[in-house]
Amino acid sequence: MDKFFISPAQTPERAERFLAVNAHVPGLVHSPGVDGSTVDVNEMKEKGLVADACQFTREAIGSGLAHVALWGNIAQRNVPAHIFEDDAFLCRNFEQESARIIASLPGDWDIILWGSNSDTPLQFELLPGITQCVAVTSEESVRKGVQTFRDMDVTSVPLRLTQAFGLCGYAVSPAGAMKLIKSCLPLTTVNVSHPCLGGRIITANSIDILMNRHYAEMMAYTSFPPLCLTDNVSANSPNL
Template structure:
């Protein structure tokens, strides 16, 4: 089970929530989560609570996003339940719930983290072969944003693949154990260089999905391919609803 689907949405982003609901009206068990507005967050209080360090240089949007995800990880731990987290620009396959039930029935129950989405600007690094051989998956947008209905209605045969590193937090499920591991590693959120060991890459921590990769290799993490969720990366003013 993927648990409740929490949609991170700022109070001032009413139009985005409306768009999300129209595009994803087929989803059940969805709960809106009021996202943290990085423009108004009290950084001093976050430092006092050891959520961030004084020298963290996240942009306001990145900080609000990070605190929103951290808060939901705490929810998973406190309730000792799997939860699914999505951002309000997520577009779900019409078969999302059917596929996730089937996929989870065929994966070991001790999984920690599953990324259901693809951000067209991000990569996934996979455990491709035994012995530490990895592969990098890169997505290209093509014309998918012009054919949202085609994506949602497509008949696909997705699989869960073990992942070593993942970027993007458009939609994922996390277990209580996975959430606890993420909290233990990520807090306090701090400046650091994250080493993508084995892939010849080091990234400056500029967002929560980057620092998550410091612990991701130790988790039982998976990525869904083809993805069941994509992010709406069109300019907000040009968003069109397919009917």
């Protein structure tokens, strides 16, 4: 499977860091993404990619469209792929373990998250159709241990995903890519109730929150424990 990582062309040091910390993973392909500062928002609205109601920052629009572009690539080529953001740290055996897990999924799988933001809860089915589980991790401990993590071999299991925030790393099938394109476009600002946050109403300001609305109705999974961590800080998730 192809392994794309999104990193803006205007910040080459971020791509350099990603490749350095994940040098143990072969075949990482740089996707320069979309520079939100230069996006013609009106043109994006005319193309049906951004709604009039969208209140995303330009940076968030660029980030969202970068993921959408890769979904289109995956759907068109009809080949599943991994997608990472440039703050992702992959465990030492990511290549082998991710392949094993994907091979174990049902043939109609849509998406599996290899990790999510550590400052927000992760909700999944611990027992299929019976037990909803909410996992909360320590952002500080993740940040302290992220360098050690990349030297670890991790054994994980796929669990049906209900809710998660952040897109540090995931794999998506062609069918899943098409579902996400149809569900998340045009990019828009909506209020969403999130059970894993105690029913809090969150105003969507990024692509991951829009995706989060649809995991429960898709063949969506999360790997637990994660195969991918991020040193993301909660200041980058102002709505959560």
